[in-house]
Amino acid sequence: GQQVMQIPQYQHVQEGEDFTTYCNSxxxxxxxxxxxxxxxxxxxxxxxxxxxxxxxxxxxxxFQFGEAKKNSSLHITATQTTxxxxxxxxxxxxxxxxxxxxxxxxxLQVQP
Amino acid sequence: GAVxxxxxxxxxxxxxxxxxxxxxSLDFQATTMFWYRQFPxxxxxxxxxxxxxxxATYEQGVEKDKFLINHASLxxxxxxxxxxxxxxxxxxxxxxxxxxxxxxxxxxxxxTVT
Numbered sequence: 473g474q475q476v477m478q479i480p481q482y483q484h485v486q487e488g489e490d491f492t493t494y495c496n497s498x499x500x501x502x503x504x505x506x507x508x509x510x511x512x513x514x515x516x517x518x519x520x521x522x523x524x525x526x527x528x529x530x531x532x533x534x535f536q537f538g539e540a541k542k543n544s545s546l547h548i549t550a551t552q553t554t555x556x557x558x559x560x561x562x563x564x565x566x567x568x569x570x571x572x573x574x575x576x577x578x579x580l581q582v583q584p
Numbered sequence: 585g586a587v588x589x590x591x592x593x594x595x596x597x598x599x600x601x602x603x604x605x606x607x608x609s610l611d612f613q614a615t616t617m618f619w620y621r622q623f624p625x626x627x628x629x630x631x632x633x634x635x636x637x638x639x640a641t642y643e644q645g646v647e648k649d650k651f652l653i654n655h656a657s658l659x660x661x662x663x664x665x666x667x668x669x670x671x672x673x674x675x676x677x678x679x680x681x682x683x684x685x686x687x688x689x690x691x692x693x694x695x696t697v698t
Binding site: 505513514516573575 | 618620625627628633677679681686691
């Protein structure tokens with residue numbers, strides 16, 4: 473079955489440093505969504521990417537969808553302590569059901 | 585934005601008992617809701633799709649007789665963990681799709697079975 477892997481599993485950065493998490497799929501994705509889950513909280517939708525090579529920005533966050541639609545990345549510029557949490561990519565499996573297959577997640581810790 | 589609530593937020597039960605978790609869409613209707621399970625420091629795994637007015641669809645490996653799902657109305661889905669065992673201890677999260685493509689997640693229910 474489809475697998476969506478993320479690397480790294482965990483990253484610890486100093487506040488102000490940049491951070492990137494990579495999402496890789498074994499199959500071509502119809503689209504990719506990104507969610508953030510704060511410690512003890514629930515996933516919160518960040519963005520969806522649909523087009524091959526698409527790049528979207530949200531303030532300090534930059535999201536990219538690979539040309540082959542098998543990988544995606546989330547880059548955070550100048551991290552802040554509020555960025556702490558686990559970032560998941562997710563695919564809706566293109567079944568029309570809209571259920572999500574989540575990536576393995578990258579846990580970000582920011583040292584003030 | 586759309587809000588999804590879950591109740592209870594935390595529950596501790598004894599092995600062999602059943603626990604019911606409610607998921608409500610507060611300001612929108614949801615003909616479909618999803619139930620996920622998340623073990624500590626792991627990702628979310630889809631358990632089942634809750635369908636209003638019809639039977640739930642379970643993912644492979646999820647026992648439908650153990651995890652009973654009822655989608656009684658357009659704003660309420662319930663998950664009942666029957667005869668709970670310690671290995672069922674987990675974080676259970678529901679979600680409902682928004683108007684576009686995003687999912688709105690409930691705050692989750694942390695189940696501890698002793």
